[in-house]
Amino acid sequence: MNHDRLNLYLPVVGVVALIVLWYVAVWGKVVDPVLLPSPVDTFRAMWTGMVGGKLGSDFLVTVQRTVYATLIAAGIAIPLGIFLGASERLYRSVEFVVDFFRSTPASAMFPLFLVIFGVGDRTKILVAAFGAALVILFNVAYGVMNARKTRLLAAKVMGASRLRILTDVMLLESLPQTFVGLRNGVSLALVIVVVAEMFIGSTDGLGNRVFEAQQLFAMPDMYAAIFAAGALGYGLNLLFLSIERRFVHWAGK
Amino acid sequence: MLDPAGVAVRLGSLATAPAHVTVRRLCKSFGNSTIYDGFDLDIPRGRLTSIFGPNGCGKSTLINMIAGLIPLDAGEILFAGKRLNQIKFGYVFQNYREALFPWLRSFGNIEYPLKVMKLPKTERRTRVERLVTHLGVKIDLSQYPYQLSGGQQQLVSIMRALVVEPEILFLDEPFSALDYEMTLFMREQLQRIFMETGTTTVLVSHDLEEAVYLADRILLLSRNPARIADFVTFDLPRPRDSQTLSDGQFVSTKAHCLDIFQQEVRRT
Numbered sequence: 001m002n003h004d005r006l007n008l009y010l011p012v013v014g015v016v017a018l019i020v021l022w023y024v025a026v027w028g029k030v031v032d033p034v035l036l037p038s039p040v041d042t043f044r045a046m047w048t049g050m051v052g053g054k055l056g057s058d059f060l061v062t063v064q065r066t067v068y069a070t071l072i073a074a075g076i077a078i079p080l081g082i083f084l085g086a087s088e089r090l091y092r093s094v095e096f097v098v099d100f101f102r103s104t105p106a107s108a109m110f111p112l113f114l115v116i117f118g119v120g121d122r123t124k125i126l127v128a129a130f131g132a133a134l135v136i137l138f139n140v141a142y143g144v145m146n147a148r149k150t151r152l153l154a155a156k157v158m159g160a161s162r163l164r165i166l167t168d169v170m171l172l173e174s175l176p177q178t179f180v181g182l183r184n185g186v187s188l189a190l191v192i193v194v195v196a197e198m199f200i201g202s203t204d205g206l207g208n209r210v211f212e213a214q215q216l217f218a219m220p221d222m223y224a225a226i227f228a229a230g231a232l233g234y235g236l237n238l239l240f241l242s243i244e245r246r247f248v249h250w251a252g253k
Numbered sequence: 254m255l256d257p258a259g260v261a262v263r264l265g266s267l268a269t270a271p272a273h274v275t276v277r278r279l280c281k282s283f284g285n286s287t288i289y290d291g292f293d294l295d296i297p298r299g300r301l302t303s304i305f306g307p308n309g310c311g312k313s314t315l316i317n318m319i320a321g322l323i324p325l326d327a328g329e330i331l332f333a334g335k336r337l338n339q340i341k342f343g344y345v346f347q348n349y350r351e352a353l354f355p356w357l358r359s360f361g362n363i364e365y366p367l368k369v370m371k372l373p374k375t376e377r378r379t380r381v382e383r384l385v386t387h388l389g390v391k392i393d394l395s396q397y398p399y400q401l402s403g404g405q406q407q408l409v410s411i412m413r414a415l416v417v418e419p420e421i422l423f424l425d426e427p428f429s430a431l432d433y434e435m436t437l438f439m440r441e442q443l444q445r446i447f448m449e450t451g452t453t454t455v456l457v458s459h460d461l462e463e464a465v466y467l468a469d470r471i472l473l474l475s476r477n478p479a480r481i482a483d484f485v486t487f488d489l490p491r492p493r494d495s496q497t498l499s500d501g502q503f504v505s506t507k508a509h510c511l512d513i514f515q516q517e518v519r520r521t
Contacts, residue, residue: 250399
C-alpha cells in the first residue's frame with residue numbers, strides 16, 4: 001500500500017533531479033550564466049509572461065493555430081481515409097503518393113505555401129494542416145483496412161449491408177488507429193506552427209517569442225517560451241489521450 | 254422456436270428426421286488442395302449434428318460454406334428447398350473476442366442482429382429480454398464484453414445468434430478457446446439451449462468427447478478430399494450429464510468414432 005503510493009510520485013523524481021542539476025550547473029558556473037539563467041529567474045519570467053504578459057497571448061495564438069490546423073486536417077483526412085481504406089485496392093493505388101508527401105518535411109513546403117497564400121495566418125495554419133492531414137489519413141486508412149476480419153464476417157453473417165458494415169463496424173474498428181493519427185497529427189501541427197512562427201514574417205506565436213527573446217538575448221524569456229511550448233505539446237497529447245480513453249474504452253481489450 | 258410440431262418431430266425416430274440442409278455435389282479447393290469434390294450431405298432437422306474429423310479436413314470450411322461465409326466452387330446447398338438468403342440462421346465463431354463488438358454493451362451486442370432487421374427499439378428490447386428469461390442467463394448485460402469472462406462472452410455471442418430465432422444454429426468450435434471448467438459449463442448451457450429451442454444445430458468440434466456427448470448425429474469426415482467416413486447416430490436421451498460419459502452406449506459410440514477417425518488419419 002505504502003509502496004504503491006510511493007510509486008505514484010516516481011515521475012516527480014526526474015523533474016526534481018533535472019532542477020537540482022540545473023541549480024548545480026548555475027551555482028557552480030559550469031555554463032556561462034548569460035546562456036543559462038537560474039531556474040528561479042526562468043520560472044519568474046514564465047509566470048510574469050503567462051499572466052498578462054506577451055508570452056500568454058503568444059501561447060494562445062499558437063494554441064489557436066494548432067487547433068485550427070488539426071481541425072482542418074481531421075476534417076479532410078478522416079473522411080478521405082475511410083473512403084480510401086474501405087477499398088484496399090484503392091488505397092494501394094494512392095499509397096505511394098501519400099507516403100511520399102508524408103515523408104516530405106512539411107517545412108520544405110513553406111515557400112510554396114507562401115507564394116500561394118501569402119504571408120499570414122492562413123499559410124501557417126495550412127502548412128501545418130497539410131502535414132497533419134497526411135499523418136491522420138494514413139492512420140485512418142490503415143485502421144479501416146485492418147478491421148478484424150472476424151468482426152466484419154460476424155456483421156455480414158447477421159445480414160448487415162455493406163454500408164451498415166462500414167458505419168457500424170469498420171468505422172468503430174478504425175477509431176483506435178484514428179486516435180493514434182490524431183495524436184501524431186496534432187504534435188506535428190504544433191511543430192510546424194512553431195517553426196512557421198519563427199520565420200515567415202511572424203509577429204506573434206510561441207515560435208516568434210522564442211526567436212525574439214533569443215535575438216534580444218533575454219535568456220530567461222527564451223527558456224520560459226521553450227517550456228511553454230513543451231507544456232503545450234504535452235498538454236495536447238494528454239488531452240487527446242483522455243478523449244481517446246473515453247471514446248475508445250475498448251481499445252486493446 | 255417452440256412450436257409443438259417441432260417437438261413432435263424431435264420425438265420421432267432419428268432415422269426419419271427430414272433433412273433440413275441438403276448439400277449436393279459440393280466442390281471446393283484452396284490452391285492445389287481439393288477439400289471437397291462432389292460432396293453430398295443431409296443434415297437432419299431439429300437435431301444437433303456434430304462434425305468431427307482430422308485436422309484440416311475442412312470441418313469449418315463446410316459450415317462456412319453452408320452459412321455463406323465463403324463461396325462454393327460448385328454445387329448447391331439448400332435449406333428445405335430454400336436458399337440461404339431466405340432463411341434466418343445464427344452463427345457462433347470460435348473467437349468470441351473478435352466476433353463480438355467491444356464498443357457495444359452485451360445487451361447491444363445481442364440486439365444487434367435485430368437492429369439489422371430494422372425492428373423497433375421496444376421490440377428489440379422485448380425479444381432480448383424474452384430470450385434471457387427463456388435461457389435463464391444470469392449475466393449483467395450492461396457490461397461490455399471485455400468485462401465478462403470468456404465463457405460469458407461466448408454465451409453472449411450464442412445469444413446474439415439465437416435472438417433472431419434462427420432455423421439453424423452453426424457453431425464453429427465454440428468452446429475451444431475456453432478452459433476445461435468453462436467448457437464443461439458451456440456444454441451444459443448449449444445442451445439446455447438446444448433442448449429448450451429444438452433448433453437444428455450444427456457444431457464443429459475438435460474434441461471427440463464433446464462431439465459425441467452433445468450430438469444426435471456425429472458426422473465423421475475423411476481426409477481431403479473430404480467424404481463422409483461415417484454418420485453415426487447417438488440417441489441417448491437428454492438431458493445428458495456426467496453419468497453419460499461412463500454410459501455403455503456413449504463409450505461404445507465414442508470408441509467407434511475414434512476407430513474411424515484413426516483409420517482416416519492413418520490413410521495416406
